[in-house]
Amino acid sequence: MKRFTQGLLFSSLLALSVGATAISGAATAKADDNYYGYTALATSVVTVRDTGAQIYNAYGIPTGKYLPMNSRWQTNLENTLYDGSYYGIGADEYVKASDVRYEMKAGFSGYGVQSPGNYDGVVVTSDYGAALYDAAGSPIGKNLPDGSIWKIDQINNVASGTYYRVGLGEYVSATDVRLYEAGFFKAISGVVTTGPGNPTPLYDVNGQLITDRALAPNTKWYTDEFSSTGGTGYLRVATDEYVVAADVYETLK
Template sequence: MKKMNKIFLYASMLILTSGIAAVPTVAKADINYGLTSVGTAIVTTKDSAQLYNDSGQPLGRYLPAGSEWKTSLENTLDSGSYYGVGADEFLKSSDVDFESLDGQATYSEGQTSAANYDGIEVTSAAGAPLYDESGNPLGRSLPEGSDWKVDLQDNNAKGTFYRVATNEYVSAVDVRPYQNSPVYSESKVVTTPSGNPTRLYDEHGQLITDRALAANTSWYTDQFTDIGGIGFYRVATNEYVIASEVD
């Protein structure tokens, strides 16, 4: 029998314990910076390209050099930017050339528009060191907790960087990009599918790693929001599920 929950927080989030070790949340040590829609696009592998899961872990499988794959999703981690090409299968942006089919600019490794984001928040307790466009440190840092507008995202061999001023960049390791997402009132019940637990995300689309929703359970939602072009339902205070992953 499905359990119906119509209040937030109380008994709402289940810790993963059955065969899966719970991963503790560490403040200011974010590993997932959010899933972002990139519309309809194609990525072409430069060489034989490793596949990764949504946490940036290698899957031990490769796609052949010069092969083309449809993508609509970008996943930004501390290890760089990735494009989804299958169910929990991602290619690193530095391993591919990207071509939008929605009339946007075509680009390969290097600078791209950061239009998906409204800004970045510095999450590193030590602050965010500034780098030049070649990834060389400038000897200055932005303070923890400060917010900055960005206009460019730079994916290169050293990782993912965001431009905050002329020839001044911060590393994705030290910040969290965010979007001022539209919010719509909602009043309905959503149900998780059978099989694996349904993952939870925060208000920035950032993966919550220490809990999830059990399969075949129902949850009340009061809010729908668009984060990076992806729809989310709120099921608890600052805890969301991807709309397409629930019924």
């Protein structure tokens, strides 16, 4: 296995004014054991297996609708729940990874295996760490610690779900990790001002939406870093908290 190390950021909040706003009713990734979060995918296709595929909502609850076997559907979103990965195929409509064959638009090499594309690694998000599996999805008796970051070189989709290869014959389940996309980082010094109206969303270092808080409208925040992940520019306003550059007004010193 090859571990991907990443420098940890400072821990103090960088606010110039009090403005963090809780989002009412939003679920945090670790507060709800059934919900882990979304990962944006390159435009891809899922093909329903011979058994057909039930459609679920974002929380894994059956909707009572089904997709016919061998039908093909476009997806660009992976939803990771406690029982595995789901792929978005419509507004609040998802299919289980185990019910479909996943193909990236580029890099697909057949039999459910494809290159990781722009993704560089995974971050272990499970409180209990991440079990390791072989290429068939069977446990091999090893584990990765919670919070650790690992390089990947392959995405493997088998009947039990989606797995990422972190070493020779060693895979982690998408249930236990979040994809990490390597990006560009640059130290800066400046102030960002949020716009009027709705709160400004916050994201973590991997570009994942932080669901339980946001920045209040018309507030100023110190920023010390610009990063680009997946073609989107981010400005850091606190430890592992970023805003999309296009969502704020930036003044560099």
